[in-house]
Amino acid sequence: MGAALLDFFFPPQCLICRGEVGAQGSLCGECWGNIRFISAPFCAICGLAFDYSAGEGALCGECLTERPPFTKARAVFRYDEHSRALVTQLKYADQAHLARSFGGWLATSGRELIEASEVIVPVPLHYWRFVGRRYNQSALLAYALAKHCALPVLPDGLSRIRPTKPQASLSKAQRKDNVKNAFVVPQRHGPRLGGKSVLLVDDVQTTSATLTECSHALLKGGVAQVQVLTLSRKF
Numbered sequence: 001m002g003a004a005l006l007d008f009f010f011p012p013q014c015l016i017c018r019g020e021v022g023a024q025g026s027l028c029g030e031c032w033g034n035i036r037f038i039s040a041p042f043c044a045i046c047g048l049a050f051d052y053s054a055g056e057g058a059l060c061g062e063c064l065t066e067r068p069p070f071t072k073a074r075a076v077f078r079y080d081e082h083s084r085a086l087v088t089q090l091k092y093a094d095q096a097h098l099a100r101s102f103g104g105w106l107a108t109s110g111r112e113l114i115e116a117s118e119v120i121v122p123v124p125l126h127y128w129r130f131v132g133r134r135y136n137q138s139a140l141l142a143y144a145l146a147k148h149c150a151l152p153v154l155p156d157g158l159s160r161i162r163p164t165k166p167q168a169s170l171s172k173a174q175r176k177d178n179v180k181n182a183f184v185v186p187q188r189h190g191p192r193l194g195g196k197s198v199l200l201v202d203d204v205q206t207t208s209a210t211l212t213e214c215s216h217a218l219l220k221g222g223v224a225q226v227q228v229l230t231l232s233r234k235f
Contacts, residue, residue, distance in 0.1 A: 015101060016085050025101035034082035038075050038109070038233065046208065047074045049235060068208060069215040070226040071116070075205055075233035076102070076109045087203055087232050091137045099137070102231055103144030110199070113227040114149045117199035119192075121157035123214055124183070128163060141231060142201040157193060158214055159186050167210065175209040183214050185221025194222035205230040 012021045014028040021028050027035070041053040043060040046068060050058070077083050089095040090102075107114065122138035130136055142153045161184050167175050185193060198218055205211060205228070215226040 015089075015098060016082075025098075031082070035086075036078040036080065036082070038077060045070075045072055047072070047205075047233065049078075068212055069219055070200065070211065070228045072113060073205060073208070073211065073228035073230070074110055074113060075230045076105045077232055079204055079206075079232035079234045083232060090140070091203055092133075094134075096135050096137070096140055099140035099144040101144075102141060103146075103148050106141065106145040106201070106229060106231065107148035110145070110227075110229040113199055113229050114145075114151060116197055116225075117151060117227050118196045119157070120146055120151050120153045120199045120201055121193075121218070122153070122155060123200065123202040123210060124156070124158050124160045126160040126163045138202045141203060145201060145229070151199065154189065154192065156186065157189050157198070158183050158217060167206065172207045172209070175207050176212075179210050179213045181213075183217035185217060185223075190222055193218070195224050197225045197227065198223050200226055200228045202228070202230045203232065205233040 012024045012026065013019065014021050014031050015025065016031040017028060019028045038047065038049055041050040041058070042048055043050070043063055044057045045059055045063045048060040048062075079087060086098070090098045120142045122136060122142040124138070125133065125136045139153075139155045142155070146153045160182055162182050164178050164182050167178065170178055200211060200214055200218070202211060211228050211230075215228070218226050
C-alpha cells in the first residue's frame with residue numbers, strides 16, 4: 001500500500017529521460033535500449049570488450065604486455081553519451097538514491113567475481129573531497145550490491161592518504177602518477193583483510209590507474225587476491 005501511495009503522488013520516472021515508467025528506479029524502453037551492457041566476448045582479465053570472440057581465456061594487448069595486479073575486472077555498461085547521466089547524477093548531482101537501482105545490475109554482471117570474493121571494499125575518497133561531496137559514491141554502490149549477495153562491506157578497508165587531482169582531465173601517464181602510493185590498508189584492518197579475497201567496487205573504470213593502485217595497496221596489506229567490479233567502463 002505504501003508503494004502504491006508513493007507511486008500515486010510521485011509517479012515513477014525513467015532514471016535518464018524522466019519519462020513515465022512502470023516502477024521506481026528503472027529505465028524506459030528507449031533509454032534501456034540505448035545502454036550498452038557489457039557481455040562476452042571480453043578480455044579474461046580486465047574485461048575489455050572484444051569485437052569478436054578470440055577464444056576462451058583470451059587477453060587484450062595491455063594484459064598480455066603487463067598483467068594488472070587484480071585477478072579480474074568487470075563492468076556493467078559502457079560509459080558513453082547514453083549512460084553518462086546515470087554516473088554523473090550519482091557522482092556529482094546529489095542523486096545518492098540512484099545507487100539502490102544499480103545494486104542488482106552490479107550483482108548480475110559481477111556474479112562470477114562475487115562467488116570468488118569474501119568482502120567488498122569501495123574505492124575511497126580523500127577526506128576533504130568526502131566532506132565536499134558528503135558521500136562516497138563507490139561506498140553507496142558497495143552497500144547496494146551487498147543487498148543482493150551475502151558479502152559484508154568494509155567501507156574504510158582502504159584509505160586515500162593524500163589528496164589527488166580529478167582524473168578526468170589527466171592523460172593516462174598523468175593518471176598513473178597522480179594516484180601512485182595514494183592508498184593504504186589501515187593497520188586496524190590488516191587482520192580483517194589478511195588472506196581474504198576482496199571485491200573492489202568503483203563507479204567508472206577508465207585507464208584502470210586508480211583500480212591498479214588500490215589493488216597494489218590491498219595486496220601489500222595482506223589481501224590474497226583482488227577482483228574489480230565497476231558500474232561503467234570507458235572504451
